[in-house]
Amino acid sequence: MSSSLSAVRPNGHTRRTRIVCIGDTHNRAVKLPEGDVLIHAGDLTNQGSYSELSKAVQWLEKTNFEKKIVIAGNHDITLDKDFYTIHSPSFHNQEHQDPAKCLSLFQSSRSLIYLQHESATIKLTSTDGPGTEFTIFGSPYSPQYGNWAFMYPRSPQDPTAPEANGTDDREKANAAELWSAIPTDIDILVTHTPALSHCDDDCGCWELRNTLAKVRPRLHVCGHVHQARGSQRVRWDIGTGNGAAAELAVEMWEDPNPDPRSAKMSLVDLTARGGKRPLDFDLEDPGLSSNSAPDHTSSQPRLEPQPKAGAEPQPGSCDPTGRAGSPSLDPGPSVCGEQSINPLAEANRAGRRETCVVNCAIMTTGWPHKGAKQLNKPIVVDIDLPVWRR
Incomplete structure (x- = not known):
């Protein structure tokens, strides 16, 4: 199946949609604010x-959202069948789990949309909802650190790559090839790993960052690096050529309600409501036919970092100790694979001038979560999305 998703919508109208973002809950059923999408x-x-x-x-199915989208992470090891086949004794001793049975929990769910390195089109059809739609790509992968699921070696060009890229005995996907599966015209990207230099404590994925500079989605939701929870607005210089964009500016989000004991939301408002500055993401092109129907087709599924100085290496936490400064903000060459894109739709991509990045890790400490058990609050994103209902 083609992995290309049309960026052209039947009309240019948008409407505010509330997305509640969480990750790294690690067996915790946290209280969630209301919203349209989880x-x-x-x-x-x-x-x-x-x-x-x-x-x-069971917890997620009971939550009250019109659409609930879930990806796995490196700790959800049974959902990576190839990894679990080899390494199950290291985790579950003699109590071997059935990966197919574990996966069926998500595949058989009537309310959860489980994405494993694939894309989908989501329409909100509730009569009392916003009536918006968006395209989304979700992936569980993260750079190699320790012996965990859904991991790949860092690219040799990655300035954060260690000399040894892990000892897993599976054949692993090339990082650039892995992320080239992301369609260039999605609205929302969900990955377990952050991209390098964006809500990642300097240990995200370099290749994913290069891909982010080309795709430039409205929203990139991630987790994995617990201590990097937060949000940024990335402003792109779309005139740099070769499909990839340089970064003009990065605006840090200040949580309006950081106290976990407070019932008030940790809100990222990307809309024009109340005189605020909306996300600069305008796909409207008067030269395109208003009757052009979107051709949304899902791609087929394809297919941690150095410890703090003086600390015990632990999956789920990382630190750039020993690295020579911060990585360059030059996104480098495009790493997205060759994809068949309508020239008009590609010209329309010039409106992708901003991306909001959200690291929504709930746990505040790395595995095995020693010390404080304080939890972060979910991050709520208000964003204008295209209206599909005429």
């Missing part, structure tokens, strides 16, 4: 047992 950015569990996953699914 996104979980992976690590629902600690070790991906059927019991852990079943409880997480």
Whole structure:
């Protein structure tokens, strides 16, 4: 199937849509604010047992959202069948779990949309909802650190890559090839790993960052690096050529309600409501036919970092100790694969001038979560999305 998604909508109208973002809940069923869409950015569990996953699914199914989108993370190990086949004794001793049975929890769910390195088109059809639609790509992968699921070696060009890229004995996908599966015209990207230099404590993925500079979605939701929870607005210089964009500016979000004891939301408002500055993401092109129907087709599924100085290396936490300064903000060459894109739709992409990045990790400490058990609040994003209902 083609992985290309049309960027042209039947009309140019948008409407505010509320997206509640969470990730790295690690067996915790946290209280969620109201919203239209729920996104979980992976690590629902600690070790991906059927019991852990079943409880997480039951919790998510009971939440009141019109659409609920879920990806796995490196701790949800049974959902990575190839990894679990080799390494299950290291995690579950003699209590071997059935990966197919674990995966079926999500595939059989009537309310969860589970994405494993694939895309989908989401329409909100509730009569009392916003009536908007968006295209989304979700992936559980993250750069190699320790012995965990859904991991790949960092690119040799990655300035954060260690000399040894892990010891897993599976054949692994090339990082650039892996992320080239992301369609260039999606609205929302959900990955377990952050991109390098964006809500990542300097240990995100360099290749994903290059891809982000080309795709430039409205919203990139991630987690994995617990201590980097937060949000940024990235302003792109779309005139740099070769499909990739340089970064003009990065605006840091200040949580209006950081106290986890407060009932007030941690809100990222990307709309024009109340005189605020909306996300600069305008796909309207008067030269395009208003009757052009979107051709949304899903792609087929394809297919941690150095510890703090003086600390015990632990998956789920990282630090740039020993690295020579911050990586360059030059996004480098495009890494998206050759994709068949309508020339008019590609010209329309010039409106992709901003991306909001959200690291929505709920846990505040890395695995095995020693010390304080304080939890971060969900991050709520208000964003203008295209209206599909005429």
